Amino acid sequence: MQKQCPLCNSLQSIRFICPVCGERLLDGGKIEDYLDAYGPYFESVTDTNDHNGHCTHLLYCKHCGYDERRDIETIEL
Ligand SMILES: [Zn+2]
Ligand SMILES: [Zn+2]
Numbered sequence: 001m002q003k004q005c006p007l008c009n010s011l012q013s014i015r016f017i018c019p020v021c022g023e024r025l026l027d028g029g030k031i032e033d034y035l036d037a038y039g040p041y042f043e044s045v046t047d048t049n050d051h052n053g054h055c056t057h058l059l060y061c062k063h064c065g066y067d068e069r070r071d072i073e074t075i076e077l
Pocket of ligand 1: 006072
């Protein structure tokens with residue numbers, strides 16, 4: 001049974017709140033998509049998707065510029 005990330009598959013919207021200003025965080029996409037930007041430091045997370053039961057996303061706040069990486073639990077479809 002393959003588990004899928006609900007955010008990657010548009011099954012779920014983000015309900016996390018910015019700890020700085022209280023606005024809703026937006027999904028910046030899978031962290032893998034940012035590897036080029038962050039450089040080799042993040043090479044170790046290339047294997048996150050579906051293997052460890054979570055998919056790491058970059059969440060950001062459009063309002064204040066806050067961002068964080070968040071592990072999204074994958075679910076069986
Ligand atoms: Zn995902
Ligand atoms: Zn904010």
